[in-house]
Amino acid sequence: MRARALILLGAPGAGKGTQARGLAQHFGIAHISTGDILRHAVSARTPLGLAAQREMEAGHLVPDRIVNGLVRERLAQPDAARGFVLDGFPRTLAQARYLDRLLRAQGWGRPLVLNLRTDEDILRKRMTGRRTCPVCGEIYNIYFNPPQNDAMCDRECAKLIHRADDHEEVVGQRLAAYEAQTKPLIEYYSRRKLLHHIDGNGKPESVARELYSFLRDP
Numbered sequence: 001m002r003a004r005a006l007i008l009l010g011a012p013g014a015g016k017g018t019q020a021r022g023l024a025q026h027f028g029i030a031h032i033s034t035g036d037i038l039r040h041a042v043s044a045r046t047p048l049g050l051a052a053q054r055e056m057e058a059g060h061l062v063p064d065r066i067v068n069g070l071v072r073e074r075l076a077q078p079d080a081a082r083g084f085v086l087d088g089f090p091r092t093l094a095q096a097r098y099l100d101r102l103l104r105a106q107g108w109g110r111p112l113v114l115n116l117r118t119d120e121d122i123l124r125k126r127m128t129g130r131r132t133c134p135v136c137g138e139i140y141n142i143y144f145n146p147p148q149n150d151a152m153c154d155r156e157c158a159k160l161i162h163r164a165d166d167h168e169e170v171v172g173q174r175l176a177a178y179e180a181q182t183k184p185l186i187e188y189y190s191r192r193k194l195l196h197h198i199d200g201n202g203k204p205e206s207v208a209r210e211l212y213s214f215l216r217d218p
């Protein structure tokens with residue numbers, strides 16, 4: 001794969017973070033996750049990091065101006081020169097337009113946008129079925145990877161935990177919010193013929209195989 005700008009889109013539960021990490025490793029490109037950049041900028045106390053921290057402490061979303069600036073700084077780092085996969089950016093149409101200008105200015109041209117398309121039923125099961133061991137950190141799924149004994153870790157550490165974020169009602173809200181937020185982005189990239197759908201329903205290894213073979217021959 002020649003060096004290029006990749007954008008990975010996918011609903012909560014689609015395995016976007018896992019696939020982005022895998023892509024970066026497989027092709028030797030940078031994994032650029034907005035969550036990571038934000039955490040790093042806050043802990044390094046950079047000017048944008050401090051500005052982001054003020055917004056978050058006030059209970060606000062970090063505004064586009066700050067997120068865009070953080071992404072611009074990150075793309076300027078040497079490891080991004082061999083190509084990169086963006087994970088968590090852009091989230092809004094304004095961010096997508098900014099990114100277009102930035103990529104053009106930096107000579108990347110048009111990005112390749114990969115959408116992990118996953119059935120809602122599977123997304124729900126992946127999230128609502130998740131159970132975590134509070135002691136060893138092992139993650140189970142009551143549908144796809146159940147513990148041997150109902151509510152206990154297989155290593156007999158402790159009772160498994162069902163995180164508040166993974167409860168049915170919260171999951172429904174997160175999926176609806178994602179759908180509403182991402183629809184304009186999907187339309188934007190689709191209109192410009194930059195959007196490619198990848199089947200996200202399978203196991204992580206098979207989704208990864210499909211991604212890699214698509215990227216070798218897009």
Ligand SMILES: [Zn+2]
Nearest residue numbers: 133136153157
């Ligand atoms: Zn355990």
